[in-house]
Amino acid sequence: MKSVSNISEILAFLRQLAVNNDRTWFKERKPRFDQLRGAWEQDMERLIALVADFYPDVRGLAVKDCVYRIYRDIRFSHDKSPYKTYFSGVIGKGGRHTVQSGYYVHIGIDKMMLCGGIWWPEKAILDQLRSLIDAEPEEFLAIVENPSITSRYEWMSRSLKSVPKDYPKEHPMAKYLKMKEYLLTKCVDEDYFDCEDWVERVAADLQPLKPLHDFLNYVFE
Helix, strand or coil: CCCCCCHHHHHHHHHHHHHCCCHHHHHHCHHHHHHHHHHHHHHHHHHHHHHHHHCHHHCCCCHHHCECCCECCCCCCCCCCCECCEEEEEECCCHHHCCCCEEEEEEECCCEEEEEEECCCCHHHHHHHHHHHHHCHHHHHHHHCCHHHHCCCEECCCECCCCCCCCCCCCCCHHHHCECCEEEEEECCHHHHCCCCHHHHHHHHHHHHHHHHHHHHHHHC
């Protein structure tokens, strides 16, 4: 099915916004933004439906609960630019507020990527994830070392300098036990989205991460 949104037009708008990141400029061009945003949301809605075919946990998820607003939270930031220069959304149980493993799509002027996994988990959840990996190393490795994942994704996770104190320093899963989050990322360029069927392309690249979600989300059951 043909995509509704034109990613090159979205990026062109975002590049202009980056140079003119103020409320007056944005207000004058709000109708154009609404048009681009509306088309993006239609495609994201279709992406959610395609993901739901292999990840039933997101079936019925509303697009408004998945996509992030363009407005930045500047209350505690030194950068007072009011607008983001990217479109993004989370496809996971609970949408963008999920604490579980899910998918993330990011289209911006500085970075374009697909992600999957859990980011910024609370300590109690992180402790459970490490315990699960320690208890089921073969299952975890079978998932993350599968060529369908390694050919597409790389780890983008913050890590401790040493293995947590509850585990031996020479633990065979030390690499993963040191991680503070479990996030796999596929960085792409504009050409990746520059096609009429980018929604189907993204869905196909997200599907191999389904076993990772099933494994990580076991701690929430």
